[in-house]
Amino acid sequence: MKIAVLPGDGIGPEIVTQATKVLEALRRDGMKIEMEHAPIGGAGYEAAGDPLPEATLKLAKDSDAVLLGAVGDWKYDTLPRDQRPERGLLRIRKELGLFANLRPALLYPELASASTLKPEVVSGLDIMIVRELTGDVYFGQPRGISTLPNGEREGVNTMRYCESEIRRIGHVAFRIAMKRNKRVCSVDKANVLETTELWRQVMIEVAKEYPEVELSHMYVDNAAMQLVRAPKQFDVMVTGNIFGDILSDEASMLTGSIGMLPSASLDADNKGMYEPSHGSAPDIAGKDVANPLATILSVAMMLRYTFNDEAGATRIENAVKKALAQGYRTADIHTEGCNKVGCAAMGDVVVAAL
Numbered sequence: 334m335k336i337a338v339l340p341g342d343g344i345g346p347e348i349v350t351q352a353t354k355v356l357e358a359l360r361r362d363g364m365k366i367e368m369e370h371a372p373i374g375g376a377g378y379e380a381a382g383d384p385l386p387e388a389t390l391k392l393a394k395d396s397d398a399v400l401l402g403a404v405g406d407w408k409y410d411t412l413p414r415d416q417r418p419e420r421g422l423l424r425i426r427k428e429l430g431l432f433a434n435l436r437p438a439l440l441y442p443e444l445a446s447a448s449t450l451k452p453e454v455v456s457g458l459d460i461m462i463v464r465e466l467t468g469d470v471y472f473g474q475p476r477g478i479s480t481l482p483n484g485e486r487e488g489v490n491t492m493r494y495c496e497s498e499i500r501r502i503g504h505v506a507f508r509i510a511m512k513r514n515k516r517v518c519s520v521d522k523a524n525v526l527e528t529t530e531l532w533r534q535v536m537i538e539v540a541k542e543y544p545e546v547e548l549s550h551m552y553v554d555n556a557a558m559q560l561v562r563a564p565k566q567f568d569v570m571v572t573g574n575i576f577g578d579i580l581s582d583e584a585s586m587l588t589g590s591i592g593m594l595p596s597a598s599l600d601a602d603n604k605g606m607y608e609p610s611h612g613s614a615p616d617i618a619g620k621d622v623a624n625p626l627a628t629i630l631s632v633a634m635m636l637r638y639t640f641n642d643e644a645g646a647t648r649i650e651n652a653v654k655k656a657l658a659q660g661y662r663t664a665d666i667h668t669e670g671c672n673k674v675g676c677a678a679m680g681d682v683v684v685a686a687l
């Protein structure tokens with residue numbers, strides 16, 4: 334298993350170090366893991382004048398999976414757009430053909446009180462949001478801001494999906510549902526947007542290949558409401574790029590802290606990039622207070638989805654559960670009576686629990 338390790342900026346290096354400690358522990362137990370580090374984002378700009386240096390992209394392409402920390406720092410906000418850290422992230426996703434973004438929203442019972450929703454609404458929550466990542470209104474042409482003949486400015490973006498793009502993300506969602514509770518909810522706005530009317534038609538076609546999986550449909554406005562009203566009704570949600578962007582952030586907050594949530598972005602062959610759902614948190618970088626669990630749980634997703642190692646993935650997830658059950662908490666999830674630890678100590682606790 335060759336893994337490209339890209340720590341990035343801000344808290345990236347601290348949290349990735351904890352995740353690689355976990356990988357090293359697995360290697361000591363006999364797992365064949367090779368890791369190579371490379372800079373990306375602001376670190377890439379500092380090292381090579383490019384947020385995605387050529388050598389980093391080559392390493393990512395030559396590896397079986399990529400482990401990413403986070404990119405971005407306010408100090409790069411004045412750089413030209415194509416040299417900013419976030420551009421490195423968009424480019425690596427595109428270059429690797431990562432079209433499927435998987436974001437679980439899972440609430441550990443120990444953290445039920447960290448959510449802003451009532452514990453009875455969220456405890457036991459386990460949703461997987463599957464978001465299409467390379468199409469939709471974020472990429473559709475034409476786009477831009479122009480001036481109309483009457484002198485008024487006009488902004489244009491184009492919502493566009495072709496059948497094959499919908500079909501391939503549909504298959505990802507149904508395959509994941511087969512490993513879970515066998516329910517897929519497809520989110521669209523088919524009552525007003527033709528693009529998503531096609532989305533719905535194609536989802537119905539894909540569903541025929543998975544007779545064991547129950548498919549339902551929901552308009553996005555209702556889905557946004559249901560996520561805070563009765564989130565436990567969902568198993569797998571599948572949706573397009575813009576709806577997925579918004580709903581996955583909403584779902585992440587059901588669980589209390591963004592520091593707990595991993596993510597995976599997969600290509601057609603299940604090669605993937607694994608990263609926490611949060612950003613580089615420059616406000617707490619270098620203070621040893623960041624929560625490394627989202628990054629550690631991203632390694633569990635890597636084992637499950639790219640390396641097909643369900644046992645290894647469960648082992649990591651159980652180690653995280655044990656660390657929480659033992660009362661260890663980083664500052665973002667800390668409550669009265671728990672044992673507050675820093676980023677590195679949390680990594681050590683998880684490794685010990687493995």
Ligand code: NAD
Nearest residue numbers: 403404405406407592611612613614615616617623624665
């Ligand atoms: P952020 O996710 O970095 O931080 C939001 C808040 O959550 C901050 O208060 C931060 O301290 C806290 N937080 C985030 N991760 C945490 C963790 N693991 N443990 C404890 N607290 C945590 O979002 P932001 O502040 O909007 O953005 C900061 C930078 O990150 C920007 O440059 C932005 O572009 C970038 N960003 C990168 C990614 C990515 O790399 N995938 C995603 C989002 C934002």
